[in-house]
Amino acid sequence: MSTALDALALRLSIEEFLYLEAELLDDHRYDEWLDLLADDIHYWAPTQANRLRRDRGREASAPGEVALFDDDKTTLGWRVRQMGLATHWAEDPPSRTRHLVSNIRIAPGERAGEVAVRSNFVCYRNRLRDEVDLWAGERHDVLRRVEPHGGTDGGGPGWLIARRTITLDQNVVLSKNLSVFF
């Protein structure tokens, strides 16, 4: 019984964390979003090629090949800083985004204190007068449990994203940029 309750508590904690992350992104609170990422994060989105069925498994570009995102904490920091600049014309006026996260699946991590979490996402972007982008995909995350810091806000969210691999379900990226985080 306690095992089932533990699993439920874990699921609630992870769902709450992923929803918080989505909220920070949709509210343009990118500095706070950056705080959810571990210092050793690899944030990676391979490209998706059209391959014959017999080459299945080779659709995604491999590590070390061209990618849509291939970032560490430093370069994500650059992207976040760019979001705040008055000369980032692509996001000024800012876009409206809505991240929907679902199909959360939780498995044990490879290391103590970590869990492997898969989730599906839809991200809708509306920009300027009538520009609309719709992205769907899956994320494979490694979440690392951290102690709540116990500050006056009642503690941190309890998790850091230690690794994220994003499958964006598009061959040609159909938006004019990816000035967004998934």
Add this chain to the structure above:
Amino acid sequence: MSADDTKLEELVRWREGLVSGEIFVDPGIHRQETERVFPRAWSYLVHESQLRQAGDFVTTFIGADPVLVARQRDGSIAAMLNSCRHRGMAVCRADAGHTRAFTCPFHGWTYDEAGRLINVPNLENGYRGQLDTSAWGLTPVPRVESYKGLVFATFSPDAPSLVDYLGEMAWYLDCLVDRREGGSEVTGGVHKIRMHGNWKLIAEQFAGDNYHAGITHASAAGALADRPPAEESAPESPAARRAMQFTAAMARPGRQFSHRQGHGVAGFFTSDKALTGGLRQMARDQEVVADYYDATDAEVANRLGAERAKGPSGTAGLVFPTFIYLAGVFGASTIGVAHPVGPEHFELWRWCLVDAAAPPEVKAAMVRCHAVWPLGLADADDGENWSAVQAALQGPMARRQLFNYQMGLGLAGPDPVYPGTVSPEPIGEEPQRAFYRRWLEYMTTPDTWPAVAGE
């Protein structure tokens, strides 16, 4: 000269540096481009390193036409229309792979890697054995030639050879593809993105628009600076001031190259150690790349000459009409092609180009730099420009405007160091004028290879 040609001459007044917005939106003009520009110009297909074995193939486009490119058993590379001779269906719908045969899914006509028709279902019963299969192979792209790994093709029987077409542009391309023994290769994977904008907007930008870099990419440069974001957001902020400083930094001694075939090198600085300037302060990957550039500097200078080891090794360029490159910009080199998708869109396909002789850890650092800066921080703001131009030109009064392409008018000429037609500043619009001059010649020449007219 037909009435339409007269209209085009009024829309593209390159001598005066005036170009009408009509050429970016008009469907009739675009249809004429698909017939007169892309099949005749040398179009970029593939890098040789993507087709290592016989039977390796990629699919791509020459303008609006779908093309299949395959390595042959004799080691050559052949290109053919990716369209079955029976009903036109694409015989290959994968981006890349390896195969012995392409079977059309519609009725089963099957072609080998050279495009020869090797199997026709119902040949004996239906055609009574009378079909001459040797006459019904895939339509070949008759001329395929390479320059140091870069494979181009044309349908034109009377186009000059690729080397003659490139002319002095080859001297500048060598800074990208021939830095070291063994030449260059692309890493795996290709980045494809659909942009809302006419293809000429990106073509002219890579040919000559060093001007935009300081403003459009102010935030991509500013993001690398180690400042807290809070002080950056107000108008007249440090970010805006830094953008102006970046623009001021662009006003160093430099040159632009333009070519009568419509090629261009957007602008480079002549006094720099171009490739490593600023890289080392950025981050680990950039430092790895900076160390590599420094370690190979003497070898490159020995191979290409000191003048090519500097300025032209760090810039953007265009081979007319749609092959684009960035050489050594923020830690990575990019090659790409901008496929037109109707008058309103283009698709940008890009690969990361590395020296074949570079160590694996350097190639890995370069491909990460490639994802972060040109494809990440810089791309975003380019996409916004093109879509906002395209949106504005939907109005009839807006698209009738003549836009100003007059910077540096009359300044270009021979240079004591750099070959070809060279402008004495790193920022100007001579390559754009040369691009549109050549474009106009293609567009007003109906059948044969468009002659390069004298002054």
